[in-house]
Amino acid sequence: MTLTPALTDKLKNPRIVVAGGFTDGKWNTVSSRGKVFRVSNPATGEVLAQISDLSTKATKEAIEAAHAAQPAWAALAAKERADLLKGLNRLMIEHADDLATVLTLEMGKPFAEAKGEILYGAAFIEWFAEEARRVYGDTIPGHTANTRITVIKQPVGVVGVITPWNFPNAMLARKLAPALAVGCTVVAKPAAETPLSALAIARLMEWAGFPAGVFNVVPGTDAAAIGEELCANPKVAKISFTGSTNVGRTLMRQCADGIKRMSMELGGNAPFIVFDDADLDAAVAGAMASKFRNAGQTCVCANRIYVQSQIHDRFVARLGEEMARLKVGDGLEEGVTIGPLITDKAVDKVTELVGDARDQGAVIVMGGTPTGEATFYPPTLITGATKAMRLAREEIFGPVAPVFRFETVDEVIDLANATEFGLAAYFYGRDIAKVTRVAEALQYGIVGINTGLISTEVAPFGGMKQSGFGREGSKYGIEDYLDIKYLCLAV
Ligand code: NAP
Numbered sequence: 001m002t003l004t005p006a007l008t009d010k011l012k013n014p015r016i017v018v019a020g021g022f023t024d025g026k027w028n029t030v031s032s033r034g035k036v037f038r039v040s041n042p043a044t045g046e047v048l049a050q051i052s053d054l055s056t057k058a059t060k061e062a063i064e065a066a067h068a069a070q071p072a073w074a075a076l077a078a079k080e081r082a083d084l085l086k087g088l089n090r091l092m093i094e095h096a097d098d099l100a101t102v103l104t105l106e107m108g109k110p111f112a113e114a115k116g117e118i119l120y121g122a123a124f125i126e127w128f129a130e131e132a133r134r135v136y137g138d139t140i141p142g143h144t145a146n147t148r149i150t151v152i153k154q155p156v157g158v159v160g161v162i163t164p165w166n167f168p169n170a171m172l173a174r175k176l177a178p179a180l181a182v183g184c185t186v187v188a189k190p191a192a193e194t195p196l197s198a199l200a201i202a203r204l205m206e207w208a209g210f211p212a213g214v215f216n217v218v219p220g221t222d223a224a225a226i227g228e229e230l231c232a233n234p235k236v237a238k239i240s241f242t243g244s245t246n247v248g249r250t251l252m253r254q255c256a257d258g259i260k261r262m263s264m265e266l267g268g269n270a271p272f273i274v275f276d277d278a279d280l281d282a283a284v285a286g287a288m289a290s291k292f293r294n295a296g297q298t299c300v301c302a303n304r305i306y307v308q309s310q311i312h313d314r315f316v317a318r319l320g321e322e323m324a325r326l327k328v329g330d331g332l333e334e335g336v337t338i339g340p341l342i343t344d345k346a347v348d349k350v351t352e353l354v355g356d357a358r359d360q361g362a363v364i365v366m367g368g369t370p371t372g373e374a375t376f377y378p379p380t381l382i383t384g385a386t387k388a389m390r391l392a393r394e395e396i397f398g399p400v401a402p403v404f405r406f407e408t409v410d411e412v413i414d415l416a417n418a419t420e421f422g423l424a425a426y427f428y429g430r431d432i433a434k435v436t437r438v439a440e441a442l443q444y445g446i447v448g449i450n451t452g453l454i455s456t457e458v459a460p461f462g463g464m465k466q467s468g469f470g471r472e473g474s475k476y477g478i479e480d481y482l483d484i485k486y487l488c489l490a491v
Contacts, residue, residue: 048105061440069211076434082181093119104332154480160285200218231251263468271415273426276308278428301397304385347377352390364381
């Protein structure tokens with residue numbers, strides 16, 4: 001179980017990552033199956049680490065540890081848990097450069113974006129450290145003269161957390177922070193492509209002085225086996241998952257027998273609508289921010305760009321100018337704004353979707369062919385997109401901007417809602433009556449109005465329809481980790 005110089009030589013403090021699982025406060029660098037797996041840099045193919053490939057047995061052990069640690073963790077004063085979380089927040093900020101380097105190396109996003117993700121993740125830790133002390137209950141006038149009714153909120157227990165590769169730090173931080181704040185303990189399974197960021201968080205928690213067993217990480221390639229144990233084990237009270245809708249369905253089926261609580265942050269297919277009366281420069285800037293962050297590999301990325309007829313050609317021209325400024329390359333290189341896609345499979349999927357659009361008559365204005373180097377894919381601008389094309393229905397997850405032309409408000413509302421997903425939507429326009437009507441009509445959990453940037457720890461992030469349920473961030477995010485209990489006292 002080793003870290004290679006391709007990783008450690010780039011870090012100020014190479015001790016920030018350990019190449020193994022983290023259970024009950026100890027590093028588990030030996031897989032019972034004697035297996036290891038490799039973590040590689042998608043920009044260069046270099047191996048960064050060989051990690052113990054843990055599976056069912058290690059998951060069971062981690063659940064036992066989390067279960068044993070939970071009562072004492074919940075029994076601490078809220079301020080004591082909050083202080084430990086604040087310590088973690090400080091360490092994340094102090095080590096932000098190293099954490100961002102680890103993130104760029106294992107998943108490819110440009111260093112500036114990776115650092116933004118670390119600070120975003122740290123902000124959730126800070127927010128929920130603050131919220132820990134505000135888990136208020138209620139008193140209700142009794143239903144008879146001699147009853148007193150009190151409502152208290154208690155942690156659900158052990159939480160199984162499964163996270164994707166596209167935000168390996170922040171997706172974990174968004175779950176870990178509210179869970180720990182209220183007194184839950186956690187067993188996390190990071191994506192096999194990007195376990196190092198999760199292991200670095202565990203390392204910082206060790207340094208911050210969290211009790212053993214409060215946070216456990218099980219890295220491994222056998223996602224189905226680890227997931228099944230987390231879902232089936234009765235000592236796990238809740239599953240919090242971020243990832244694809246398909247895997248979310250599987251987890252829901254597996255949790256059905258135990259009627260396990262769940263939070264589901266699933267896939268998206270975001271419409272990005274530009275009305276004729278929009279501020280053109282603002283709309284182009286918003287489209288760039290929403291579409292090209294993380295090379296288009298985010299759940300809230302603009303997936304379908306609808307532009308009203310009168311402004312269509314000017315918008316396409318301006319978007320093309322901005323896209324021409326994007327620089328594709330290794331995320332650690334100065335000035336790079338688009339890193340590699342995560343895997344060859346991801347390049348194949350994007351290539352297929354663009355090919356399907358071309359075959360159905362779309363015009364490829366820019367890009368459209370993989371660079372052939374590593375997993376890089378060029379910024380691609382498509383016009384003449386239609387609802388018959390696959391990219392109108394599926395998450396593209398690449399730097400491809402398909403533009404659809406529309407005429408009326410009603411038409412675009414129907415088009416925007418014609419998907420099973422309901423995570424994020426965006427629109428640009430200035431007429432206040434239209435803004436209100438469209439905002440209310442869009443069937444999405446998050447609506448960006450005249451902005452392409454909607455992620456913040458202070459707001460409730462989450463979807464409708466098959467994009468899932470539950471919210472992360474804000475005062476609402478903490479409720480997902482609490483049981484409500486009502487006490488009926490006869491006096
Ligand atoms: P994914 O294939 O669903 O994987 C997500 C996580 O689930 C990974 O840790 C993966 O492990 C694990 N997994 C895979 N199969 C499993 C199984 N049978 N049982 C238990 N766990 C299993 O998704 P992805 O491709 O990594 O991530 C991209 C997806 O996440 C997109 O659909 C995106 O929209 C969505 N996403 C949503 C949000 C949100 O907040 N709504 C945020 C970010 C991403 P391995 O990697 O080891 O296979």
